[in-house]
Amino acid sequence: MIKIAVYCRFKKDIQKTMNENKKTILLVEDEPILGMITKKQLEEEGYSVVIAINGEKAIEVMCAEKAPIDLILMDINLGKGMDGTEAAQEILKNHDIPLLFLSSHTEKDIVESTEKITNYGYVVKNSSITVLDASIKMAFKLFTAKKTAIEKELALVRSEEKYRLISENTSDGIVHFSAEGIIDYVSPSYLQQLGYSEQEELGKKYASIAPEIHPEDRDILFSSIHNAIEHKKNKLTYSYRVKHARGHYIWREDHSSFVYDASGRYLGAYVTCRDITERTNDAMVSKTAEAALIESEKKYRTLHESLMDAYVSIDMNGMIIETNMLFQKLLGFSEEELRGMDNSKFSLPEWNEYERTVVLKQLLKYGYSDVYQKEYIRKDGTKFPAELRVSMLRDSTGKPVQMWATVRDITERKQKEDELQKNENMLKAIIENAPFAIWGRDVNFIGILENTRSIKSIGSIIGKVPQDNPSYADLWEKNNSRVLNGELIFEEHFYEKDRQKQCLLQIIFPIFVHNAIIAIAGFNLDITDRKITEEKIKNLIIEKELILKETHHRIKNNMNIISALLKLQSDTQTNPETTSILQDAFSRVQGMMVLYDKLYQSENHQQVSLKEYVPSLVHEIVQIFPQKEFVKIKTHIEDITLGERILSPLGIIINELITNSMKYAFRGRSDGLITIHASAKENLVTLTYQDDGVGMPESISFENSTGFGILLIKGLITQIHGSIRIDQKSGTKFVIEFEE
Numbered sequence: 129m130i131k132i133a134v135y136c137r138f139k140k141d142i143q144k145t146m147n148e149n150k151k152t153i154l155l156v157e158d159e160p161i162l163g164m165i166t167k168k169q170l171e172e173e174g175y176s177v178v179i180a181i182n183g184e185k186a187i188e189v190m191c192a193e194k195a196p197i198d199l200i201l202m203d204i205n206l207g208k209g210m211d212g213t214e215a216a217q218e219i220l221k222n223h224d225i226p227l228l229f230l231s232s233h234t235e236k237d238i239v240e241s242t243e244k245i246t247n248y249g250y251v252v253k254n255s256s257i258t259v260l261d262a263s264i265k266m267a268f269k270l271f272t273a274k275k276t277a278i279e280k281e282l283a284l285v286r287s288e289e290k291y292r293l294i295s296e297n298t299s300d301g302i303v304h305f306s307a308e309g310i311i312d313y314v315s316p317s318y319l320q321q322l323g324y325s326e327q328e329e330l331g332k333k334y335a336s337i338a339p340e341i342h343p344e345d346r347d348i349l350f351s352s353i354h355n356a357i358e359h360k361k362n363k364l365t366y367s368y369r370v371k372h373a374r375g376h377y378i379w380r381e382d383h384s385s386f387v388y389d390a391s392g393r394y395l396g397a398y399v400t401c402r403d404i405t406e407r408t409n410d411a412m413v414s415k416t417a418e419a420a421l422i423e424s425e426k427k428y429r430t431l432h433e434s435l436m437d438a439y440v441s442i443d444m445n446g447m448i449i450e451t452n453m454l455f456q457k458l459l460g461f462s463e464e465e466l467r468g469m470d471n472s473k474f475s476l477p478e479w480n481e482y483e484r485t486v487v488l489k490q491l492l493k494y495g496y497s498d499v500y501q502k503e504y505i506r507k508d509g510t511k512f513p514a515e516l517r518v519s520m521l522r523d524s525t526g527k528p529v530q531m532w533a534t535v536r537d538i539t540e541r542k543q544k545e546d547e548l549q550k551n552e553n554m555l556k557a558i559i560e561n562a563p564f565a566i567w568g569r570d571v572n573f574i575g576i577l578e579n580t581r582s583i584k585s586i587g588s589i590i591g592k593v594p595q596d597n598p599s600y601a602d603l604w605e606k607n608n609s610r611v612l613n614g615e616l617i618f619e620e621h622f623y624e625k626d627r628q629k630q631c632l633l634q635i636i637f638p639i640f641v642h643n644a645i646i647a648i649a650g651f652n653l654d655i656t657d658r659k660i661t662e663e664k665i666k667n668l669i670i671e672k673e674l675i676l677k678e679t680h681h682r683i684k685n686n687m688n689i690i691s692a693l694l695k696l697q698s699d700t701q702t703n704p705e706t707t708s709i710l711q712d713a714f715s716r717v718q719g720m721m722v723l724y725d726k727l728y729q730s731e732n733h734q735q736v737s738l739k740e741y742v743p744s745l746v747h748e749i750v751q752i753f754p755q756k757e758f759v760k761i762k763t764h765i766e767d768i769t770l771g772e773r774i775l776s777p778l779g780i781i782i783n784e785l786i787t788n789s790m791k792y793a794f795r796g797r798s799d800g801l802i803t804i805h806a807s808a809k810e811n812l813v814t815l816t817y818q819d820d821g822v823g824m825p826e827s828i829s830f831e832n833s834t835g836f837g838i839l840l841i842k843g844l845i846t847q848i849h850g851s852i853r854i855d856q857k858s859g860t861k862f863v864i865e866f867e868e
Contacts, residue, residue, distance in 0.1 A: 151198040151268070152176040156186040156215065157230075158207045162253070166201070166230075169257040175264075182206045183215025190219050197225060199267060201251075204231040204238065216245050226271040228263060282524065301401040307394055309334040318401055321380070323373030342369035342377055353384070357394050362386055438514075441532035446471045449530065458514075458537055460507035474504050491520045491531065501538070513542045565652035571645060573608060585632065585652050611636050611648055620655070631659045690717055736775055738768045738806050742782065746804065749783055753790040759800040768808045770868060777844035778815070778864075784837045785817045785862060793821020793860065811867050818861040826856070 153175050157163035160181070167177040178197065180186035183206050190197060200219065204212035216227050227246045232253040233239070239250055248267040251260055301318030303311060311332045319326060334350070341349055345368040356364040364384045369377040381402040387395040438455035442448050448469050456463055459474060472480045479502045490497040497518040503511050515538045521530040559566050559577070565585040568577030575589030582589070587597060594604035607617050617636040633655045639647040698710035742765050750756045770778070786802065794800035805816040828835075830842050830852065845852045850866030 150174060150176045152178065152196065153264070154178050154180060154186060154189055154197045154200045155230075156180045156183065156200065156202045156206065156212065158182055158203065158205070166260075169260070170264075173257065173261050182208075183210030183212065183218075186215050187218055190223055199264060199271075200225060200227040201230045201264075202227055203253075204229060204233055204242070213241060213245055216242075220246065226267040228267050230260075303329075303399045303401070305397045305399065307396050311337075321378070321401060322370065328373075340371045342371070345369050356384070357386060360386075360388060360392055438535040438537070439532065440466075440471070440535060441530055442471045443530055444528055455535060458506070458512070458535065459504065475502060476505070479503060486518065487531070491518060492528065495520050495522075504535075512537055512539050514538060562651075565654075566649070567652065568639075568647055568649045570647055571612070573604065573648070576647065577649070582652060585654060607636060611638055612645060614638055614640075614645065629656075630654065631656045735769050735771050738770060739765045741775060741779070742804060742806065745779055745782060746786060746802070749786045750790065750802075755790065755794060755800070758798055759790065759794060759802060762801065762803045763805075765804070765806040766808060768806060768813055768868070770813075774848050774866065774868075777847045778866075781841050781844050781864065782815075782817065784841050788837060789819040789821060789860070793819045793823075795822065797821075808868065813866055813868055815864045816861065817864070818859060820859040823856045823860050824854070829854070 151174075153170060155163060155166060155170070155177050157166065157179065158181050163179045163181070167179060170177050178189060180189050186200070186202070200216070202212045202216050206212055206215070210218075212229065212231070216229075219225070220227065226248045228248050229242045229246075229250045230253060231238070231250070234252055242250055248270055249263045251263045301321050302313070302315040303318050304313040306312050311329055314326060314329045319329060322329075338346060338350070349366060349368045352364065352366055362385065364386070365381065366384075367379065367381045370380055372378050383400045383402075385398045385400075387397065389395055438458050439452040440448060440455050441450050448466050448471055451463060451466050453463075456466060459466065461469075475483070482500075482502070486497050486500065497516075499515060499517045501513060501515050504514050505511055515536045516533050518531055518533040520528050521532065523529050560579045562579065562581070565582035566577070566579045567575065567582045567586075567589055569575050569589070573593050575592050578589055589597075594608075607619065611617055615638075617634075619634045619636065620631060631654070633653040634650055636648065636650040638645045639649055701710065743763050746761055746763065750759065750761060753759075782804075789800075789802055801820045803816075803818045805814075807814055828838070830838060841852065845864065845866075848866045850864055852862060852864045855861035855863065
């Protein structure tokens with residue numbers, strides 16, 4: 129009994145399940161008896177059946193029936209009113225449902241007319257229930273296949289739409305190479321990058337592309353690509369130079385994704401090119417909807433993973449649908465963790481509010497957004513700045529179903545921008561705080577830069593040309609062509625300001641970028657006070673020169689008077705010794721006068737060259753003595769500049785030596801020779817004085833002599849920290865050495 133009860137309960141469960149899965153058939157039949165028989169047969173096969181006795185009733189049932197109708201069995205002859213074909217056409221206008229004609233007609237034209245309405249089948253009445261059931265099941269299979277095909281077609285359209293949107297909106301250009309190395313697709317951004325038309329690019333082979341690659345990059349580039357394909361590599365990134373249609377080279381970074389079949393045979397390559405903002409791609413063509421969908425998804429996945437930007441798609445509730453590896457890496461989550469997460473969790477509340485505004489004002493209106501920036505929060509809590517562009521995907525009815533975005537980490541760019549801003553602020557501060565006026569003009573001489581000192585100095589120049597300032601215009605008239613030729617100009621410019629004469633020291637120079645002048649800059653320094661001071665100093669110098677001349681004149685007159693008095697005194701003396709003493713004094717005064725004249729005539733009044741001083745001194749002293757005519761003087765003096773501290777005692781020493789020679793060396797002779805040499809080696813000066821006279825007594829030396837002349841020379845040698853020695857082998861020779 130227990131087994132029977134369990135069996136009954138199991139049978140009821142099966143029956144309940146079968147009832148839940150029953151297909152409901154609308155039987156349109158104007159013959160009640162035939163309708164009842166057919167209904168009974170169908171119900172025995174497990175179908176639910178609803179009967180309509182005419183076309184109008186069938187339409188009413190389809191519009192009002194609460195339980196869904198899964199299939200319609202339609203008779204053609206339905207008596208008065210609408211026939212079966214008309215009813216079928218009316219129903220199929222509003223309902224996508226399998227419809228099977230059930231009629232006793234077998235005429236060819238009638239059967240063909242039904243095929244124009246639906247293609248789910250035609251069953252002749254009085255066929256066995258087996259035939260009818262098989263026809264119904266076939267109709268259901270055809271209907272299911274049709275729905276599946278439509279769904280696949282819709283999926284294909286969505287996939288192709290995704291692919292198209294990515295191609296058109298990513299910042300990288302796209303090009304596809306076939307297995308034979310022929311370009312069979314290029315995006316508009318790719319064409320824009322190189323300046324060629326689609327007709328020029330499509331069909332190009334590697335051999336045609338090679339001449340466009342820079343010679344220095346060509347071998348390395350093609351070698352890298354061939355090596356990657358030979359070793360079955362999936363990806364390759366490389367940089368190189370390629371010629372633009374206008375003839376110049378541009379740098380490009382390409383990311384290649386190589387495609388192989390299951391056997392490893394190379395099928396082609398997708399290449400993304402950096403820094404192109406829009407892209408597009410042709411729709412993929414496939415023999416069947418299934419193959420087209422698979423191929424399209426493959427393209428979409430390959431492109432989506434080879435992008436050099438992060439990618440994320442979300443549904444209209446903000447939940448993440450899919451991401452690429454770069455997005456996962458940026459956020460620190462795996463693909464599984466990200467799928468289904470709320471996109472707002474990665475942003476601060478203020479950014480989420482901003483993005484809601486983007487959706488409302490841009491995406492819903494235009495289908496895409498402007499490029500904008502926001503902050504993302506990683507899994508570890510750290511933040512990074514990003515640049516985004518979002519697009520919206522709609523279904524066939526125009527309803528928004530998905531949003532996707534390309535995301536670029538701009539941390540480095542932000543750091544560079546911050547550094548640039550910092551440098552710019554520092555440069556502005558330097559310009560503003562410089563202790564002189566700084567200004568700048570473009571190549572048309574329109575003012576573009578100035579600091580406060582410049583405004584105070586010459587007035588504001590922003591947006592103005594030099595001719596707008598009359599007191600400043602003449603300076604530009606004579607210098608504009610010079611500075612545009614790259615010349616650096618130093619100029620003192622005098623002008624009137626507030627009825628006072630002013631003076632500017634102006635430095636004007638061109639600004640070069642890539643060997644081209646892009647602007648003109650200058651420094652202005654108000655040197656009015658300096659000019660006034662210089663003028664005062666100049667007047668003081670002139671006054672000093674006048675005083676010096678007057679003083680020199682008076683000193684020279686006084687020395688001449690002293691010299692004349694000594695000469696007169698000497699000429700009136702009868703005592704030879706007294707006369708000799710006075711003559712010695714006279715010659716010493718003459719030597720001092722020569723030195724004084726030379727110092728006065730020199731540039732700094734403190735140093736004189738021996739080459740100028742010694743010959744003049746010797747001439748003046750020799751002229752005092754009566755035997756001056758037959759004594760020859762030879763000098764060889766190097767150009768040695770000495771100060772007054774050494775020249776004054778040195779002049780007296782030379783005077784004493786010449787005087788001694790003229791008095792004693794040539795007695796009883798009608799000729800004589802005095803030779804003087806002076807040279808310098810490093811800092812040591814050597815002066816040699818020699819006469820060819822009778823020589824000095826051997827008993828006389830600098831150590832034991834008590835004569836005034838010898839003592840004077842000895843004292844003066846000590847004064848100049850020098851040394852002196854006597855050589856009496858041939859005449860008398862004195863060698864004097866001292867440091868400059």
